[in-house]
Structure formats: structure tokens, C-alpha cells
Amino acid sequence: MNIKKLTVSMIRTAAVTIAAALLVFSAAMFLLPAKTVSADVGQPDIPVPALGDVHCASYCVYDKTTGYIVISMNPDDRIYPASMTKIMTCMLSLEYLDTAAKITVNASALADLDADSSLMGVLEGEKVKVSELLYGLMLPSGNDAANALGEGCIEAFFQKYPAGGSAVNKDGVNAQYLLDTLKDTQDHIVSSRKLEAFAVLMNLRADTLGCKGTHFVNACGLPDDNHYTTAYDLALIMAAASENPDFNTLISAPSHVFVATNRHKADAWSYVKNSNYLLYDPWLASKTANGTDSHLSAVIGGKTGTTSQAGKGLTIYTVNENGHELMISICGIPQEYYFYTTMYLASVTAYGNLACWESDPVTRVYGTTGDYKYVNAPASEQPQFDPLINPGDEPDGYDLTQLTPSPTPVPEQNEDGDSGDGNTAGTPLELFVKQNPVISGIIGGFMLLIIVLNIVLWVRINRIKHAAEIKAKKKAGKKKR
Template sequence: MKKLISLLICAILCVPPGASAAEKPQISAQSYVLYCPQDKSVVLSREPEKRMKPASTTKLMTTLLTLEAAQNENKTVEFTAEMEAEGSSMYLKHGEKLKLSDLAAGMMMCSGNDAANAAAITIGKTKEGFAGLMNQRAKQLCMKNTHFVTPSGLDDDNHYSTALDLAKLMAAGLENPAFARLTAQKSARVSFESPGNKTAEYNNHNKLLRLDPRCVGGKTGYTVAAGRCLVSAARQNGLTLICVTLNDKNDWNDHTALYDAGFSSLSAYAPEDLSLKIPCAGGERDEITAVCQSAEPIILGGGESGRVRRVIKTEEFVYAPVNKGAKVGSVEYYLDGRLIKKQSLNARDEVKIQKVKVGLWQKIKEFFNYG
């Protein structure tokens, strides 16, 4: 009996942790977060809302605003003395001219403080004016513990952010196609408008793009006061994760370790497009097409996506008229018998009531019986 109890205790102790709880690796960052933008959840963290100096990860915001401005009007910028900056640079010279989108490349690739200043002054008239735009967007993104002062991220006592806020910022950037393409590049070539024969190629400081094939972008940062800062994003099997480490001497390895933990503990089930026919009574057509568009992936524990069951619920037939977009059923997703998502099935097209054709003899009868 004692042996049986011992075996049961051993079995309980040996059960692995829940699929949704990632096992924490040893991370050297003062503050970090592993964030899933698809369901806005924190997977792993240490003091994710601690206000810290973000260094050049600030340029995620500057780059995003610059690319948005360039999409409206990709202005030509002439580099001037007021745009000069200390620190990392794309080495712009007075009088050189290039597009806003090229300044964005200079920020994302080589962390150019000069590019950040040039974009900020062009878009916001002054660096202070641009900081106002940065803080306005931060508020829109619910970055509750962030305040920007400089477009480059150079240290200022009133310039701060958090690991969680920077993860939200990176998530917003990935939703912008131009930003997502740029941050994923290992290098970028810039063609200057003046001098017209000048081109320059800049390598991306984000070494994780070369070290980890799952990485789809990010931004480095460093000052003596901030330490090494890194924001990155990775994607695997339909699941996207964002990692932020602040003041971390071992950031490359820590990001890989956090992604290993996250991707092993989570999975994504992607609902597919669905189209089916439902009989229709009394309509101009004898059936309707019901559709359900694919939705955002459902984030589950590791290995759980293979246990998802889809159930389609509709009536045997519908009656005309049917309006376009009308709900005609539902699609439900179950994990081990538990409902985890429900979507509507909607009519793709309108179906009108069929008009009854009246014969000649019926029309004559109706004429003489009228009144």
C-alpha cells in the first residue's frame, strides 16, 4: 500500500506544468517581457511595467511615424545643421537630400540618430513637436508608462518606457506593412537625391535576424545609463511572439531562450475560410452560399491545436428573403469539449422572394371578380 501511495505521489510530482505556462529560463535582463500580440497576453516577464531608459528602441516609434508620414507624402529632406546628433549615425552631411522612407531605413538598420532628428524636424517642425506626436501615439497604443522626449532615444530623465509598452509598440509596427518589411531586412540600400550619384548600404544591427531563423524583426539600443536594450519579434507555425529585454548584457541568448520557452508552451490554431450551401425556400434561387471568414489564430497551449474540433451549426433550410450578410448559422471551435471560439455564418449574397407567375385565365378571373 505504501509503495502504491509513493508511486502516486511520484506521478503527481512528475506531471509537467500546464501547457499555457512556459517554463522560465534564466534571464539576465533587469526587466523583460515575452508578449503574444495575437491575444495580447504576457507569456513570461520580470518587472514588465518598470519604467526604464529605452535607448534606441525609441526609434521603433520614430520609424513607425516616419513611414506613416512617407505613405501620405514621401518628402525629400535636406540635411541641415539643426539635424545633427551625437552617437550612432548614418553619416549624413549638410546639403544631402534623401526621402523620408530612406531616413526610416537609416534608423532601423544602423540606428542613425541623425536620421531620427531629420525625420522628426521634417514631420513635427521641431524635435519637441515630434515628441508630442510620439506621446500622442503612445497614448493611443495604451503605452501607459511611456514618455518620449527625443526621437533618437538619447538619455533624458523624462524619457522612459517599459518592456511591456515597447512590446505593444512593436506589435503596432508589425501591423504596418512597410514597417514589417523594413524591420525584417538584414540590410538596406539608400539612394540619395543629392548628390545624385551617391548610394549607401546599411547593415541591420539586429543580429538576431542572422542568429535565429524565427526572428522577423526588432530594434537594438544602448547607452551607458540604459545598458543593452533589445526588442525583437519571432514567428513560428502561425504564432507570433515579441520579446523585450532592458539592461541585459546577454540579450541575444536571452531572446533565443525566451522564444524557445514560448514556442514550446504555446501553439496557434488558425480558423480557415469556410463556404457552404444551404437550401433556400421561396427564393429566386434554391440555395444560398454561407461564408465564414478566417479569424485571428486561437492561442493555445503547446500541442493543443491538434485537439481542436470544429462544429458547424445551421438550419436545414432558410426562407427567402435573405439579406446579404444575414446570420444563417455559426461555427464553433472546441478544445476537449470546451467552447473556445464562436463565429457567425453569414449569407454571401441577397436572395429575393420568388415572384409567382400568374396565367392568362387567372388574370381574366381576377378582372371579372374585381370589386
């Protein structure tokens, strides 16, 4: 065989083999993606709207510590409170009722609840613990729970503060006040007018608190032209309610699971969640629109309220880094802006807390919004240091200056750029090899085979060439002879 033709044939074979190997390797690289490819599901840093971009009828940030309004817009304008009414209902229920006692739900408590009513889900004749009704009142915003509690309060009021007796409630009255105001007998009020009587007690408490623009006609907040309040009055009512630790426990609960009753035979017959979304993500209010630290330390909790007539509203309780307690009410968010409700609340909260801090820039509450999160768990699993829910609570072994959580450590990378937790770093080729070891092994073996074949071809070509040279020399020697 001609040496030149053989050499060319071998070179062509090697070239084709190498090209095929490179083609297979390239196809594997592009058609078999590395396992580290994933969607970015992290939460981006979203700034709150500027105050001028908050669409609502009114808002008010009230400093309970000083007794002054920090910032506001139309704080005295009349608005419909919707379910924010239940802040007052909850406060009075905690005063008049034993949370461990049971209330029997009457038909009158379930009457006149329209199809749009938010409900806890209790039934006529159901015997329910007051504590369960309170969670049903504040988390799913049950109108049925509000009415059941209102009726229970009137029965308790007549028992604790009978007409003609010396005992009076916090407003300085006894049952005679109801008899005179409603111009009716006790028996008739208890049998037929308990919710009307409860509204009388609600209005009396509003007057005691200094509310000038408030009038209630029901316990739950159903629309009525004569059922109204203001952003400022709601802040005053929240400030008064926050004096009760049980109230703060209720509004800070992210969820609740209801226990069995005589009508709901199994535990966990309902699971409810808090509709105050700022409770879950208080960091949203940690900075203003331009990134300035608001010095908000904690969102304790609050109450939402929504009807087509009232729009959306929230009233919440927060704590500033300087220790001031701020009550924040935002009312009348139009329906077309419902999706922005939490961000609007976060904006008013951020700017209100910043204004509060600027008036008294002294750190008294250490840490950030992340340090004061409350979970719906058994008492044994709750945070042991809880100074905001339990004022005066002292940390055992804590350094107050070190309460801010440490940054999440960044995993150390080994020499190959691997963090050890499944994440990898390096060139696309390195990623492919690490994430596809079997295919890489096959391709590597194929490439090794090509190299061996080329070495064999090179040796054979050189041997044939050497043999040809010897043969040519011998032939040349014969001709000389």
C-alpha cells in the same frame, strides 16, 4: 668466391635496400600530410541559457493575437529604451510621410548629437528620400535620420491636419492639439520646436496604445531622465508598428546600400547591416535550454538599443507555429553581459514561443525557422511565397505540408570510398596514395626495383649453388677412380 660469403653478402645488400625503402616510405607518410587534413569550422549546436540565467532588468513576451502576456519578468518596471525609441519614430514616419518623397536635412536635425551617437551619415542640406532615411533609422540606428524624420513628420502633420479643420489623425487630434500642448504658434513650432512637437505626438500615440509607463522627449533615444518606457510598453508599440507591411520590410532587411544624393554623389556611399543578430540565426531560438522544441516559425525582425545608461536591449517580432504573433522585449542587459545579448534574446524567445504553443498546440504555419528567411535582394529575387511578411499570400503550386527544406543529401561513395567531391575515406596508407600519386609512384617503382633485384639475386644464388654442386660431384667422382 666462397658461395657462403656471396650469399650472405647478397642477403645483406637486399636487407639494407628494403630497409631504406621502408624508411623513405614512412618518412613520406608522416612528413607529407594528406590533403584531407582540415580544421573543423562547423557550427556546433549551442543550447540557449535557461531563463534563470538571463541577466537583464526586465523582459516581456506579448501575444498580439490574444492580447495577453505569455511570460515576463518585471514587465512594468521603468527602463531607458535607447534606440528602441526608433520603433515609435518609424511607425509615425510611415504614417505621416510619403516614402518616395525627399526631405532636406536641416542643421537643427544634426544639432546636439554627441560623439557617442550612432549615425546614418547624412549632411546638412542633403536631400534624402524618406525610404532611405527609414533604412538609416532602423539598420545603423542613425540619430541623424531619426531627427530628420521627426522634423519632416511635424511639417506633414500641420499640412494634413490643420488647426480648425475636420481631419484628425489616428489619435483623434489635429494641429490644434500641438498648439494647445506647447502653448505656441504654428510658425514658431515649425521654425524652432519641431523635435519637441514630435515628442508630443510620440507620447500621444503611446497613450492611445495603452502604454502606462512611457514618456518620450526625443525621436532617437538619447539619454534623458524623462525619456523612459517599460518592456511591456515596448511590446505594445512593436505590435502596433507591425501592422504596417513597410515596417516589417524594414526590420526584416539584413542590410541596405544607400543611393547617391546631392551631397553624396555616388551610389553605395554607405553600406549598413541589421544589428539584430537573431535575424540571421533564428535557429538559436528553436529549442529551449533542455532541447525542447520552441515551435518558433519565424523571426520577422526588430530593433536594438544600447547606451551606457540603458544597457543593451532588443524588441523583436516573431511568429509561432500556431500562427500567433509574439512581440518580445528584453531590456537592461548589463555591460558585463553584452556578449550574451543574442543568446539571452534567443532564450526568452524560445521559452516564450514554447509557452505560446502549449496554450494552443495547433499547427497553422508550416515549416521551420529556415523556411522564412528574407534577403536584401531585388523584388524579382525575393521568395515568391511570403505569408508572414504579406499576410494572406497564397502559395502557387506549394504543398503547405512540404515547406520544410529536404535534408542535404549525403554524397554516395564509390568502391574506393571516394565521394567524388574531393573527400576520401580509407586507411592512412590509402589516403596517402590517393592524395600523393607522384610520390607514391616513385616509392612504388623503387619497391618494384627491389623485388626485381631480389629475384635476380635469388636466381644467381641458385645458379652458383647448382654449379657448385655439379663441381663437387665431379670432384668426388675423380677421387673414386
